[in-house]
Amino acid sequence: MSFKKETPLSNAVFWAARKGNLALLQLLLNSGRVDADCRDSFGTTALMVASYSGHYECVKELIMQGADINYQKETGSTALFFASQQGHNDVVKLLFEFGASTEFQTKNGGTALTVASQYGHSKVVETLLKNGANVHDQLYDGATPLFLAAQEGHVTVIRQLLSTGAKVNQFREDGTAALWMAAQMGHSEVVRVLLLRGADRDADRDGSTALFKAALKGHNSVIEELLKFSPSVGLLKNGSTALHAAVMSGNLRTVLLLLEANADPTVPNKNNELPANLTKNDRILKMLHPIILIGDS
Structure with a gap:
């Protein structure tokens, strides 16, 4: 994750959030001289940085200090997106406790579920689905969570998505199906699971x-x-x-x-x-x- 700090104090907040230095983070936020939602020029917040890095206590402190959970940076990403991308399930659960939404999209249509599926974070996928994530989410090119998981060979995630109603024969905009992609990538177990669930051979x-x-x-x-x-x-x-x-x-x-x-x-x-x-x-x-x-x- 890249970001630009705008002031020495916000620089310190971002450093504390990235390193998981709770004591420093609390000291800075309690000073009243820096806002919990301080941002860089791309709209990256300290909450996003802490979520990306998986620092549960820092995430909680920022939320308690009033950080905007669903704020989107320039790319459309949120704290939930970053925590899901990195597989920090405890942070994902914490964000949901305080009102995180699964509906926000990045500029290419990505959601917390698409990115968790792409990276094979099965526990995060389970948490997202339990909290209302849409198994039919699509990137703007038509790629679904199932397609992305198949492309990367994540069998456990594929089973989770299929059991939640993912369409096995959903095509990407260019006409590519999950089975075709899995076959090209050499993911034999994925191919077997998709065929057993009715993929068009x-x-x-x-x-x-x-x-x-x-x-x-x-x-x-x-x-x-x-x-x-x-x-x-x-x-x-x-x-x-x-x-x-x-x-x-x-x-x-x-x-x-x-x-x-x-x-x-x-x-x-x-x-x-x-x-x-x-x-x-x-x-x-x-x-x-x-x-x-x-x-x-």
Whole structure:
């Protein structure tokens, strides 16, 4: 967290809040010469700094001295946002005791719940949901708490969100689904949980499916999970097959997994190229050519 101090006294208040020096903080606030809501040029308050740093007693002192709990800095962030971002659940609970709201958004649409989900703070997520946080919050690009948790591989948070009504097939504005993103990132356990909760195995972004992206990246554990749900191994909207992607990845295990799932090596892509045309790897070619010859015969 960056901030600019405006006066020597406010500088000292911010330092005390950041370091958790309760005695100094009390001395400064009780002097009557500095306000509990002193701010820097970006609107950062001492309460935000203490919340970000996780100093429970300093947060409580600032609140008791009249600090505005729901004040938003220039970016739209609040003390609750910062405490949630850093996973300080005790501070989050304290802020709620004194009237913190979950409804405030940052300039990109972020909320305490989206940021806690993104960073995988499951205890904070639980506290936020119990105190009215909206599981359907979205960043301005359409990313939900579930999407952000899936992107980062936070399985516990994903289960929490799904059990609270998160939509497993909610798309981001660019058409990306949580399953697609988790597959691309190689989060196999997340992929499994999402599939079990009804994620569309063949949902695509720009014509490529979760299987295609996993094959292109060589994420074999993800591919194994996806194949349990019989995804399409045929020609996709992007003009290629997952087998084309697997061959381009150069991963022998990936190619083998798809061949065992009956991916057809004789299907050309939109450029009339077979999977075998996309590699010079002798081991992969040996895996593909016998099958092609059998098909030709």
